[in-house]
Amino acid sequence: MAPKKVSGVPLTAGEEPLTAVILADSFTQRFRPMSLEKPKVVLPLVGVPMISYTLEWLASNKMSKVYVFCCAHAEQVKQHLQDAEWTKEGASMDVQVIVSTACKTAGEALREIDIKDIIKSDFVLVSGDVVSNMDLGAALEAHKARRDRDKNALMTMVMKAGMTASQRRRRGDNALTVAVDPHTRRLLRLEEVEPGKPMPKQAVIDAHFWGETDQVEIRSDLAHTHIYICAPEVLMLFSDNFDYQNVHRDFVLGVLSEEELGQQIHIHELYREYAACVQTLRAFDAVSRDILQRWTFPFVPDTNLLPLSGTQGVSSYKMSMSRLEVTYKEDNVQLGRTAVIGHDTAIGDGTVIGDDAQVEASVVGRNCRIGRGAHITGCYLLDNVSVGDQAQVSHSLLCDGVSVGAHAMIFPGSVLSFKVRIGERQEVERNTSISMCQQLQQSASMSDDDLEYAADPAASPPEESEPSTANGAASTQEEIPIADGQGFSEELVGPMGQGYRWQAHGADMDALRYSIAPPAPHGPMLGDEFSDEESQAATNDEAPDVALLDPDAAFRREVSETFLRCVDMGYDQDLAVIELNGLKIAEARDFADNASYIMTTILSLCLPPAPRVREEYRALFPDTSPDSKTAASKLELKKRLEGQLSKWASLLQKFLRSTDDQVNMLLTLEEFCGEEGIFEGMGEHGHLFEPMFGQLLEVLYDKDVVEEDAFLQWAQEKEHGDEEDRVFLNKAQQFIEWLQAAEEESDDEEAEDSD
Known part of the structure; x- marks a missing residue:
């Protein structure tokens, strides 16, 4: 075709x-x-x-x-x-x-x-x-x-x-x-x-x-x-x-x-x-996720514009979307009755997924088999891949014909090349590459970029070597021997497994930097953790912001910057959701993390900008700050919050997917208002919300951001803590008692109706 x-x-x-x-x-x-x-x-x-x-x-x-x-x-x-x-x-x-x-x-x-x-x-x-x-x-x-x-x-x-x-x-x-x-x-x-x-x-x-x-x-x-x-x-x-x-x-x-x-x-x-x-x-991982999230439109799966390999014609993907869960499925996909397909996932024609299997943020090729209870997260499975029952594969790439045995575990960063077989209950360590091609001895000082001229890992630089093919192709099978079925390491691939370890060139830092697994926030693989304004903000002209060395603080900064950019550029909510969700996936975070840091940024927008806010976003913040001590000041701050949540409550709802997510957000709000943890010393004036914490919760309830059950669960967890842990519960006690009374009244009415 x-x-x-x-x-x-x-x-x-x-x-x-x-x-x-x-x-x-x-x-x-x-x-x-x-x-x-x-x-x-x-x-x-x-x-x-x-x-x-x-x-x-x-x-x-x-x-x-x-x-x-x-x-x-x-x-x-x-x-x-x-x-x-x-x-x-x-x-x-x-x-x-x-x-x-x-x-x-x-x-x-x-x-x-x-x-x-x-x-x-x-x-x-x-x-x-x-x-x-x-x-x-x-x-x-x-x-x-x-x-x-x-x-x-x-x-x-x-x-x-x-x-x-x-x-x-x-x-x-x-x-x-x-x-x-x-x-x-x-x-x-x-x-x-x-x-x-x-x-x-x-x-x-x-x-x-x-x-x-x-x-x-x-x-x-x-x-x-x-x-x-x-x-x-x-x-x-x-x-x-x-x-x-x-x-x-x-x-x-x-x-x-x-x-x-x-x-x-x-x-x-x-x-x-x-x-x-x-x-x-x-x-490869980043661009694949951009395609799944439709940044490349019209070159997205469900337009089915692009020719496939061989004589397969074009694809037949259809998109389905439920809240944030965007999925693509081709024809003839068979899903077990209790299989769970998560967000940002594409499944190819002829693939069979067993009961209780979970596949999330992954691309599964054509004619694959995923067993009962298997978990596939952040992975790329090419065609004809088999994953056994109860196996777990995370942030890895599995090429055509790969077989993973039952109960095996493939850890993040792994690459299993064509026709590799991993035995049952075998564990493949992080950032491990396995191939049916056996690698020759290599120079530890070489890197993959240094070898761009070479035919094999032991080749000489171009001026000393014979002409050879590029891009990793071997000029003869003697240079890169194909597996003959002998010498497989049971420690590497397990009993009945097949494949040889393939060692990456260069330092371990490079291997992490180019891994198929997502990067750790502000991790060690890049040299620009403090290169941009967002990560170079500092308490003086010389030292970087030490708080950003904390991965949670770094991710919080990224969410805040992304949300402020969406506000500044006037993005509609669907586009803002895509961008924020992409950040969540890239940093391997939970929906609750996104929601919590979006919410604290919304609170910040009710107050003058903190010292570390970038210049282009400062116009989004008010110039004056109510002191929150007087009734009039509390009312003004409450009105500002209501105004912000009128715009962004529906966005928060898309990230608060369960009662537990809502409870986690309330715990983060405690830290923000108490200026503790990652909010300590950030100059965001969160303490101004502390005296009116009960009114803050009331606004979240009125705007349908947090449900009644979440407030009551949060209060129940807090009431058994020590006095220090009950500070914010005491400030919200009147609101919580009102909710409890309303719940009891509702229960009584239901009992009367049943009689």
Whole structure:
């Protein structure tokens, strides 16, 4: 079946044909050991091969011709494109495949394209693992206008704006410091902050730039998308400079360092549109969740636009939504009567899930089998995966044909490559990779990026090695031996299991940083915990906010910033729910955590801004603060709270999914009003709500945020505590007694009715 086209229509008269080059290899080893057997761009994102997202996006932008440059596993890529009818004659977008197995870097690939002399005009250069819904029109128009004025305007880099430290952690991206001319959007300087190092507090700008502009804009919220609009001279520069191996690390920095030649690079910023590159397993997880949460529309599961692998045609997903539980199911899915399917989950055609099994925040491929009582959380199961009864799999990736025995446990960060088998009751430790390909001895000093030229883990750098395939493909089976059924470690895979341990390159910190498992809030894997304003707020100019070293405090800050951004930008509630829910998933938190910190932020909005509130959000807060001691002041504060909850009560209700969630929120409110725990020393004036705590609870009751049963359960838990633990219960005693009386009266009326 031919892929459906969003807007890939023939060009009208007078339009200039558009050409794109897709690099189908990432030229790194980040997806080993999976990429030993299958090209990365054909691995599925929510059931669809990565390269299909890239091609369909180009088709939607009326691209006329696309060259797909393949190195490793070229035949598999060509076969996929043929089966999906991308290379079919007469299609609206002409897709041609270029194969060169000798290229080991992006620079070598672009030099090969230059030699072939097939690019005659401006073109779009993109990686084959990019997912985007951006309209290229504005960026292309700006690029062409600059080219008309100055032929030295060589490249326009598309960059995603508004990236926070949390979003970078979620994707495993490095932080960037970017200097641009605010008038022309010319890139003046770009620095990538290495992992483990703090963001610089200053940027060095060459003096000669001040002769061309009177302003320089320094940005730390931009991220690479790996989408470039290039003049044909870009290819010539790669041919002239053999040390250019990488586009943004070598070419871009090289052009910026040779300003005397007059060559220029500009940037185009994306705000509401989506663009991301799946460079690592961490990005694989983040982009998959973005697709499930519909940030990539129209390239979402239930539009069924994109061709699948082989000759399977397109998908047949249907979306269902209940409160926050968005799920997608294809045809012929069989669910046990007591199976539970949680939020942000997609289940492929022909999959069978047994009774009492639980699947949440996961993508399950086609023709999978999940046994009775099994628990699958935050996982990616490709096709034909089998998970036994009572097995538990958490935040892991299981490739085609993997089998997990009954009662086995797969811990977060694990990658089980094709046809690996885990025995019954076996435990696979965190961040373990297992493959049917046996790994040779490796150098501990090498990293996956260092090995982007290598054919196997023991290979030499390019100048010392023979030509070999890239992206993790082995040139011969002798270099990466395929399992012969001998030598499996029972300690690793259990009795009757099969597979070899595959050791990641580089330091343990890198393994954590690129793991398929979600990052810990402000954990050690990135070097920019204190890089943004949100995480660099400090009590003095030198020290970072020590409170943010607490994961709870860090997550609370992220929720507060996200909610304030939703308020500031006027998001409707559905969009705010998606963004806040995405943060919850990314940080592996509970709904009650979100609700509690949204509520404390709402309370903060009734008072003047705390010292650590970002400048752009300060206008959301009132200028004056009632002292809450007088009746008039308490009434004013109560009115402010009622006004806020009139807008946001329904949002809170979507996160307060049970009585226990509501009780947990009440406990957090105690800490906020008492300025204890993570609220201590934050200057948020929570103590002003303490004298009127009973009225605060009354407002929550009146606005249907907290139900009667939750208040009574909270009071029951508190009344057996010591005096210190009963402080807030005593302040709310009148309200609680009123609720108890109302409940008794209701019980009496029900008894009379039954008589």
